[in-house]
Amino acid sequence: xxxxxxxxxxxxxxxxxxxxxxxxxxxxxxxxxxxxxxxxxxxxxxxxxxxxxxxxxxxxxxxxxxxxxxxxxxxxxxxxxxxxxxxxxxxxxxxxxxxxxxxxxxxxxxxxxxxxxxxxxxxxxxxxxxxxxxxxxxxxxxxxxxxxxxxxxxxxxxxxxxxxxxxxxxxxxxxxxxxxxxxxxx
Ligand code: S3P
Numbered sequence: 491x492x493x494x495x496x497x498x499x500x501x502x503x504x505x506x507x508x509x510x511x512x513x514x515x516x517x518x519x520x521x522x523x524x525x526x527x528x529x530x531x532x533x534x535x536x537x538x539x540x541x542x543x544x545x546x547x548x549x550x551x552x553x554x555x556x557x558x559x560x561x562x563x564x565x566x567x568x569x570x571x572x573x574x575x576x577x578x579x580x581x582x583x584x585x586x587x588x589x590x591x592x593x594x595x596x597x598x599x600x601x602x603x604x605x606x607x608x609x610x611x612x613x614x615x616x617x618x619x620x621x622x623x624x625x626x627x628x629x630x631x632x633x634x635x636x637x638x639x640x641x642x643x644x645x646x647x648x649x650x651x652x653x654x655x656x657x658x659x660x661x662x663x664x665x666x667x668x669x670x671x672x673x674x675x676x
Contacts, residue, residue, distance in 0.1 A: 497522065497666065500565055502572045502588050504579040504637055505597035506629060507614055508607035510646045510654060514597060515573035517655045518662075525570045529578060532560045541575075545615040558584050565591045576629070577616075580636055589639070593665060595658060596640035601627055603648050641665055 501518065503511040512528050519526030530541060533556050537544050544553045557575060561584050564572055572592070579585050579594075588594050599607075605623040608614065619625050637643075642661045646654050 497524070497569050497593065500567070500570050500572050500592040501662065502565075502574060502592040502594045503597055504574055504588075504594055504640055505576065505646070506599065506604055506626065506633060506637075507576045507617065508604040508626070509576075509597040509599045510607070510651065511573040511576075511597055513651050514646070514654055514658060515571050517651060518658055519571035521655070521659060522571065527564055527567075527570055527572050529557065529561055529564065529572060529574045532564065533557055533575075536560055540613065542613055542615050550615070554581060557581070562587055576633070579640070580633060585636070585639065593642070593662065593669075594640035595642045595644060595662065596637040597646040597654070597658075598634070598637070598643055599646040601630060603646065604630075606648075 501522070501524070503515045503518075505511055515528070516526045533544070533553070534540055536559075537556060539547070541553065544556065554577065557578055558581050561572070561574060561578055564570070565587050574584075579588065601623065604626050608617055608622060608626065612618075616629070617625055642658075642665050644654065644658050644661050
């Protein structure tokens with residue numbers, strides 16, 4: 491990527507906390523010459539406070555409603571790379587909108603990698619529990635079957651993000667070619 495094929499829809503990254511959605515998304519956007527948007531940051535901007543504050547003051551449901559509104563708006567903004575929060579794709583309406591208006595990429599990671607990565611930050615309300623690894627395992631069981639509905643699945647690897655980025659680019663390229671073979675680059 492990019493061998494001349496342009497995208498007309500947003501490319502949306504989904505997956506659990508710690509999967510590398512923002513890290514890979516930022517690099518993918520740069521590679522594709524598209525703007526990068528992090529849905530969590532957009533929600534914070536719209537709310538005028540941080541995600542932990544939204545959860546604390548208004549509760550998770552209010553966060554989910556805001557998340558849906560922000561993502562539906564961003565899906566109308568033309569081509570961009572969008573990193574979503576881990577719960578976004580679990581919302582039926584958000585998922586349907588992503589299916590209709592975007593190319594979706596599930597960044598799949600195993601429990602060891604997720605547990606290691608989420609240790610770097612302590613601003614995720616769902617992981618403020620005695621055993622974050624057990625919570626991640628619980629979310630994994632619940633969410634992986636739903637993330638699997640994404641157009642593309644790529645395994646997120648430990649180590650330099652470039653390796654995962656290359657695989658995302660290759661998978662996206664194959665997906666775009668299959669979706670619009672007649673518009674393939676020469
Ligand atoms: C959440 C994931 C977070 C953030 C919020 C809830 C989730 O985003 O949206 O804390 O439900 O998995 P990241 O996946 O970017 O950490």
